Amino acid sequence: MRLLDCNRLAGGALLRAPARTFMMLLATAIGVAAVVVLTSLGEAARRFVTDEFRSLGTNLIIVLPGRSETSGLGPGMVIAATPRDLTLDDARALQRSPYIRRLAPVVVGEVSVSRGGLEREVTLLGTTPEFRVIRQWHMAMGEFLPNVGLEQAAPLCVLGATVSNELFRRESPLGRWLRVGDRRCRVSGVLEPQGRSIGVDVDEVVIVPVVTAQQLFDSPGLFRIIAQAKGRAAIEAAKRDARRIITARHYGEEDITVITQDAVLATFDGIFGNLTRALAGIASISLVVAGVLIMNVMLIAVSQRTSEVGLLKALGATRRQIIALFLTEAIFLAGLGACVGIIFGYLIDALLVLFYPDLDFRPPSWAVLGAVLTAVAAGTFFGILPARRAAELDPIAALAGR
Amino acid sequence: MIELIEVCRDYVVGDQVVHALDHVSLRIPAGDYVSIMGPSGSGKSTLLNILGLMDRPTAGIYRLDGVDTSTMNDEELAHARQHQIGFVFQSFHLVPRLNALENVELPMILAGIPPKQRHSRSLGALAKVGLSKRADHRPNQLSGGERQRVAIARAIVMQPKLLLADEPTGNLDSKSGGEIIAILEQLNGQGLTVLVVTHDPAIGGRARRQLQFRDGRLLHDSGQS
Numbered sequence: 001m002r003l004l005d006c007n008r009l010a011g012g013a014l015l016r017a018p019a020r021t022f023m024m025l026l027a028t029a030i031g032v033a034a035v036v037v038l039t040s041l042g043e044a045a046r047r048f049v050t051d052e053f054r055s056l057g058t059n060l061i062i063v064l065p066g067r068s069e070t071s072g073l074g075p076g077m078v079i080a081a082t083p084r085d086l087t088l089d090d091a092r093a094l095q096r097s098p099y100i101r102r103l104a105p106v107v108v109g110e111v112s113v114s115r116g117g118l119e120r121e122v123t124l125l126g127t128t129p130e131f132r133v134i135r136q137w138h139m140a141m142g143e144f145l146p147n148v149g150l151e152q153a154a155p156l157c158v159l160g161a162t163v164s165n166e167l168f169r170r171e172s173p174l175g176r177w178l179r180v181g182d183r184r185c186r187v188s189g190v191l192e193p194q195g196r197s198i199g200v201d202v203d204e205v206v207i208v209p210v211v212t213a214q215q216l217f218d219s220p221g222l223f224r225i226i227a228q229a230k231g232r233a234a235i236e237a238a239k240r241d242a243r244r245i246i247t248a249r250h251y252g253e254e255d256i257t258v259i260t261q262d263a264v265l266a267t268f269d270g271i272f273g274n275l276t277r278a279l280a281g282i283a284s285i286s287l288v289v290a291g292v293l294i295m296n297v298m299l300i301a302v303s304q305r306t307s308e309v310g311l312l313k314a315l316g317a318t319r320r321q322i323i324a325l326f327l328t329e330a331i332f333l334a335g336l337g338a339c340v341g342i343i344f345g346y347l348i349d350a351l352l353v354l355f356y357p358d359l360d361f362r363p364p365s366w367a368v369l370g371a372v373l374t375a376v377a378a379g380t381f382f383g384i385l386p387a388r389r390a391a392e393l394d395p396i397a398a399l400a401g402r
Numbered sequence: 403m404i405e406l407i408e409v410c411r412d413y414v415v416g417d418q419v420v421h422a423l424d425h426v427s428l429r430i431p432a433g434d435y436v437s438i439m440g441p442s443g444s445g446k447s448t449l450l451n452i453l454g455l456m457d458r459p460t461a462g463i464y465r466l467d468g469v470d471t472s473t474m475n476d477e478e479l480a481h482a483r484q485h486q487i488g489f490v491f492q493s494f495h496l497v498p499r500l501n502a503l504e505n506v507e508l509p510m511i512l513a514g515i516p517p518k519q520r521h522s523r524s525l526g527a528l529a530k531v532g533l534s535k536r537a538d539h540r541p542n543q544l545s546g547g548e549r550q551r552v553a554i555a556r557a558i559v560m561q562p563k564l565l566l567a568d569e570p571t572g573n574l575d576s577k578s579g580g581e582i583i584a585i586l587e588q589l590n591g592q593g594l595t596v597l598v599v600t601h602d603p604a605i606g607g608r609a610r611r612q613l614q615f616r617d618g619r620l621l622h623d624s625g626q627s
């Protein structure tokens with residue numbers, strides 16, 4: 001028997017029982033769609049989190065005051081005991097490391113800013129021009145604290161997009177003065193709108209030189225130092241150097257935590273990767289369920305088509321040909337069901353994007369391929385029993401309709 | 403062409419043994435025209451099934467063209483059914499979703515014959531049974547007699563040497579039945595060996611050789627002197 005004829009006969013048999021065929025198609029399609037959608041969810045979550053971390057900049061290492069008991073986790077981790085402050089002198093010392101390209105000290109606090117009759121609370125960020133380079137922020141206008149050195153106080157500030165709009169409406173804020181806490185600053189630039197980044201709304205911040213911020217808050221401590229290593233390969237060395245330099249400055253006490261963006265990324269990547277794989281596993285159980293359904297429905301089909309099987313045998317069909325015919329049906333069903341399922345899955349993903357436009361719902365290609373292969377494998381495996389049952393039929397009894 | 407030696411076919415039903423065929427010995431030369439008659443349950447269909455290699459004897463020897471069929475495996479039996487034997491059934495057994503031409507093509511599909519050749523050969527077979535104009539009709543668009551003619555075309559399209567017909571006129575009125583018998587006789591005239599099981603003495607009587615069965619035994623053989 002030719003392959004094309006086998007396919008035509010099997011296809012014809014499927015078309016003759018549309019309700020049954022539809023049912024089996026649907027079962028497989030739902031299974032495949034489940035794999036596609038669930039892995040899309042996992043992947044979307046993974047991409048969201050890792051993109052957030054990547055948006056911090058590249059080859060980043062972050063130095064925090066305090067010794068963290070757990071290593072390699074992001075902000076919000078437990079810091080043991082109140083440590084010695086991280087200072088601007090520490091930052092300057094770090095600059096001498098050959099592995100660090102640039103760094104920016106960071107001070108953070110809440111402060112109220114006002115101009116004319118308008119006043120509002122903002123997050124104040126004290127840092128240096130390097131900060132913008134590391135975070136790859138873009139300016140809507142003006143400059144980011146021009147010519148401000150590490151230890152230089154200057155009555156300058158940079159505004160987030162929202163703050164600028166609220167305080168200046170349609171006027172240009174460049175070169176205008178406003179009150180930040182208890183001092184006056186001139187606006188040197190406005191940031192492009194950026195949205196949230198790791199929980200901070202960048203559009204709602206006001207940035208001043210780090211020393212100015214220290215004076216405002218009357219505290220010499222830094223919130224953290226972010227540094228950029230001289231390339232990917234230098235990250236580990238930069239991390240070691242940072243730890244060594246600051247420990248030496250703090251009289252041999254290692255009271256800081258150095259985390260690398262890479263480590264954090266790898267951790268989240270791993271967690272979400274596992275989550276996605278687990279979801280794929282759970283969803284593929286539904287493919288096995290679909291396989292069992294195909295088996296049962298095909299067993300019924302075989303018993304309803306005994307006389308046809310008997311006829312084929314009388315006309316000279318071998319056992320293998322009968323098995324081939326029924327297996328082809330099962331594989332058709334599974335394959336077609338898988339295709340329909342993929343279409344379903346992508347449609348559901350498209351719907352999800354409408355509701356959560358920030359997330360990117362796309363299944364990983366291994367999941368799509370795996371789902372199709374599993375579906376076809378399940379169809380084949382569970383098609384074997386009905387196909388063999390058909391091949392074993394006694395042609396005389398089958399023809400007599402017994 | 404056909405040689406049966408002491409062939410038995412026993413069915414065990416519960417603790418009873420039914421002798422559907424009871425020590426039947428028979429020799430049918432190629433080109434013969436044989437009718438098989440007998441009361442219901444006398445073993446006529448059982449005989450035909452064994453001759454058609456759909457069933458195997460419980461005892462005895464069946465030689466087809468000199469080959470002992472008990473030595474053949476599933477593939478060889480299927481091959482012999484495909485190339486040497488044509489079947490015609492009382493209830494036609496056409497595939498409802500296929501039209502007349504496609505039904506006739508079916509055995510050639512199983513044999514792996516290329517589509518072009520299939521087409522012309524099917525048309526030829528349909529012409530032989532006088533149904534060229536009905537090639538694209540489905541079984542439910544054909545009369546009983548026409549359906550049986552399609553079935554005959556299907557049985558002869560592989561050019562077998564032996565045609566086995568189990569009550570081919572059983573579901574037909576006498577006019578179409580007569581036409582079917584006429585076609586079978588015409589095929590026999592072209593050299594095909596024809597065996598017809600029938601309950602109709604008028605039909606059975608037309609055969610060159612008549613076999614009478616009762617209780618699985620060959621009671622009377624008009625061809626045996």
Ligand SMILES: Nc1ncnc2c1ncn2[C@@H]1O[C@H](COP(=O)(O)OP(=O)(O)OP(=O)(O)O)[C@@H](O)[C@H]1O
Binds near residue numbers: 422449
């Ligand atoms: N599968 C079976 N199991 C048990 N007994 C069977 C089976 N098939 C046939 N028989 C028995 O074998 C005997 C012969 O049956 P067969 O079908 O050959 O008769 P027949 O001559 O063709 O009758 P009919 O004219 O009614 O078609 C019958 O007694 C029947 O009951």
Ligand SMILES: [Mg+2]
Binds near residue numbers: 448568
């Ligand atoms: Mg019978």
